[in-house]
Amino acid sequence: MNPRMTRRTLLQRGAAGSAILTLPGLLAACGGGSGGEDAGELKDVLNFANWDLYIDTPALREKAGLTGPTVFEQFTAKTGIKVNYFVEIDDNSSYFAKVQGPLSKGDGIGRDIFEFTDNSRFPGLLVDEGMVQKLDKELMPNIGNLIEAQASPSFDPNRDYSLPWFSGMTGIAWNTKIVDKVTSMEQFFTDPKLKNKVTMLTEMADSVGLTMLGNGDDPSKVTDESFDRAIKTITDADDAGQIQDYLGQAYQGPLAKGELAAAVAWSGDVVQLLLDNPHLRWGIPDTGGMIWTDNMFIPVGGSVPTASTFMNFVYDPQIAAQLAVAAGYISSVKGVKEEAVKLDPKAASNPLLFPGEETLARVHQYDSAALNNDAQIEAWQKVLGQ
Amino acid sequence: MGSFFHRHPRFTPYLLLAPGVLWLALFFLIPLVFLAYQSLQSGSYPDFEFTWEFSNFTDAVSDYHEQFFRSFLYAGIATIACLLLAYPLVYWIAFRAGPWRNLFLLFIVAPFFVTYLVRTLAWLNILSSEGPVVGLLRGIHILDEDGQLLYSTFAVISGITYNFFPFMALPLYVSLEQLDHRTLEAAKDLYASSTQTFLRVTLPLSAPGIVAGTLLTFIPAAGDFINAALLGTPRHTMIGNVIQAKYLESLDYPTAASLSFILMGAILVALLIYARAVGSEKLTG
Numbered sequence A: 001m002n003p004r005m006t007r008r009t010l011l012q013r014g015a016a017g018s019a020i021l022t023l024p025g026l027l028a029a030c031g032g033g034s035g036g037e038d039a040g041e042l043k044d045v046l047n048f049a050n051w052d053l054y055i056d057t058p059a060l061r062e063k064a065g066l067t068g069p070t071v072f073e074q075f076t077a078k079t080g081i082k083v084n085y086f087v088e089i090d091d092n093s094s095y096f097a098k099v100q101g102p103l104s105k106g107d108g109i110g111r112d113i114f115e116f117t118d119n120s121r122f123p124g125l126l127v128d129e130g131m132v133q134k135l136d137k138e139l140m141p142n143i144g145n146l147i148e149a150q151a152s153p154s155f156d157p158n159r160d161y162s163l164p165w166f167s168g169m170t171g172i173a174w175n176t177k178i179v180d181k182v183t184s185m186e187q188f189f190t191d192p193k194l195k196n197k198v199t200m201l202t203e204m205a206d207s208v209g210l211t212m213l214g215n216g217d218d219p220s221k222v223t224d225e226s227f228d229r230a231i232k233t234i235t236d237a238d239d240a241g242q243i244q245d246y247l248g249q250a251y252q253g254p255l256a257k258g259e260l261a262a263a264v265a266w267s268g269d270v271v272q273l274l275l276d277n278p279h280l281r282w283g284i285p286d287t288g289g290m291i292w293t294d295n296m297f298i299p300v301g302g303s304v305p306t307a308s309t310f311m312n313f314v315y316d317p318q319i320a321a322q323l324a325v326a327a328g329y330i331s332s333v334k335g336v337k338e339e340a341v342k343l344d345p346k347a348a349s350n351p352l353l354f355p356g357e358e359t360l361a362r363v364h365q366y367d368s369a370a371l372n373n374d375a376q377i378e379a380w381q382k383v384l385g386q
Numbered sequence B: 001m002g003s004f005f006h007r008h009p010r011f012t013p014y015l016l017l018a019p020g021v022l023w024l025a026l027f028f029l030i031p032l033v034f035l036a037y038q039s040l041q042s043g044s045y046p047d048f049e050f051t052w053e054f055s056n057f058t059d060a061v062s063d064y065h066e067q068f069f070r071s072f073l074y075a076g077i078a079t080i081a082c083l084l085l086a087y088p089l090v091y092w093i094a095f096r097a098g099p100w101r102n103l104f105l106l107f108i109v110a111p112f113f114v115t116y117l118v119r120t121l122a123w124l125n126i127l128s129s130e131g132p133v134v135g136l137l138r139g140i141h142i143l144d145e146d147g148q149l150l151y152s153t154f155a156v157i158s159g160i161t162y163n164f165f166p167f168m169a170l171p172l173y174v175s176l177e178q179l180d181h182r183t184l185e186a187a188k189d190l191y192a193s194s195t196q197t198f199l200r201v202t203l204p205l206s207a208p209g210i211v212a213g214t215l216l217t218f219i220p221a222a223g224d225f226i227n228a229a230l231l232g233t234p235r236h237t238m239i240g241n242v243i244q245a246k247y248l249e250s251l252d253y254p255t256a257a258s259l260s261f262i263l264m265g266a267i268l269v270a271l272l273i274y275a276r277a278v279g280s281e282k283l284t285g
Helices: A003-018 A023-031 A058-063 A071-079 A092-104 A122-128 A141-145 A185-190 A204-214 A224-239 A249-257 A267-274 A304-314 A317-327 A336-343 A374-383 B002-007 B009-039 B055-096 B098-113 B116-126 B132-139 B153-177 B181-189 B194-205 B207-222 B226-231 B239-248 B253-278
Strands: A045-051 A082-089 A114-117 A162-175 A198-201 A243-247 A262-266 A280-283 A289-299 B041-044 B047-050
Touching: A045 A114, A045 A304, A058 A317, A071 A082, A071 A304, A071 A317, A082 A092, A092 A114, A092 A122, A092 B239, A114 A122, A122 A289, A141 A304, A162 A204, A162 A249, A162 A267, A162 A317, A185 A204, A185 A224, A198 A204, A198 A249, A204 A224, A204 A262, A204 A289, A204 A374, A224 A243, A224 A374, A243 A249, A249 A262, A249 A267, A262 A267, A267 A280, A289 A304, A304 A317, A317 A336, B002 B009, B009 B041, B009 B253, B041 B253, B055 B098, B055 B153, B055 B207, B055 B239, B055 B253, B098 B153, B116 B153, B116 B226, B153 B207, B153 B226, B181 B194, B194 B207, B207 B253, B226 B239, B239 B253
Parallel strands: A045 A082, A198 A243, A198 A262
Antiparallel strands: A114 A289, A162 A262, A162 A280, A162 A289, B041 B047
């Protein structure tokens, strides 16, 4: 038997067979949906999607020297609502790609709260495209504890849809085995000691924002000129062989091992890395650093009262202090430092966790309008070679 | 049912085909149609409109020909490297390993018990500038003091070669293992030297394995993006990285879709040329 003949015959019959299936019917069947019909009811379960190491897990509580039940357990004890916690966000864009399909059709995703970072384009898109629901502020007396600096972000000027979970800062981390100090962006881009030994973050707002500050431009008001200047600074350094690569969190290992001299890095990562690597330092360059915030949203289909009740609970300074001390990130709740002093005076004096006025004055938010500028996104992707 | 097919045996193939056809229709054909539809849309997220936007294709080629070229170059070199590494190895296993054959085959497949990402991350350590390989090469002055292996074309191609090696080795093994040893004895009886036997008997008889291995290695390697992302720099990005960035970062779904189509088309053309060159009967044995 000639096997090729058989295969061809099979293909022909296969083609005939597949014609029986009609396209529209199947497409409809694929749609499905977990409707938003019960968005108005208080439920006894809260489905919460979050990033890793971003909550007071028993292990993190122990490390931070906290005793007693976790925040989730305290929430359940107080309200009777159980929390299903999903550690499923590890990157804003991949998570958005995952949820945007159902949300854009108005279908739920089985989550009551999820988070996006304000230095990505997604918070703006979520609000503009109706993928998220308004908070029920009636249920949230503690919303008054939100610090002034966070009261009016451009993607949600009245905080109708979102509340900060944690913030972090972007600056430069370096390894003292290779370089004593990295104090400026100029040094980062030109110091021969750092040649082919620095990395930048793949997030546009982090890398471009920090570079703009180095150029004397304001990253909170991005213009085409200031953006182009920043891109030129980066590509010049890249062409000169200064920059080794652009990474996500993958800079941590090489930096700790001393293969990298310096990297554009997040403050929170360094708090954890310092435990095992006394040679690491993190600082805000002399021209300033960036600050970003992860925001909680209620996706379409999620239960607004359940989610609002939870958000209200974590905006109690006494609860917020436990979260901040255990997770090691910056809280946006008023009075949190005073509560943290009671829990752990040492943590309360950590400037990476509770930055003072002086530090906060030196960090800037990236212009949220520029985050959706397609031409600039393209230009940044070109720097990344893609 | 049973008696129907008994009375009409010509319908039996359709019944046997049904599950596979259904599978392909659901998970290949329909997504493909959707992808084609998306590749001809214009606009920006989320308001794309179907406008027969053929310029998506021409723009994609003119903007990203470099990454396309790199994908095919890297995948091609990695495929040849896989073949050159795998052939002697599986030849030895098939002809000389005797009772240990299955154990050695297990060794080839063993890395697959670990996920793809972790296997690639392992190469970050293997090629690291503080690692043993670079240390040795610097010691014997193949690399100079500051020389490094990571973040280079070499690193990306090594990663691809390593990751797709079993796809080359296993089909090769099957074809060599099935080889009728009497043909080799016959060659010897007819005074062929061992080189002649290899070139004129073993190699041609193992051609189906080479062809199958080449396809199974080259096709996924050309679309790979993990190796370039982890082991390379922006100077080593492949077309898979561009598609991923278009989809995730730029939210430019039409361009991502048209790039995917171009990649599929280009691979298909490459296969046709390959099939012409080696003779299509080799594809099926």
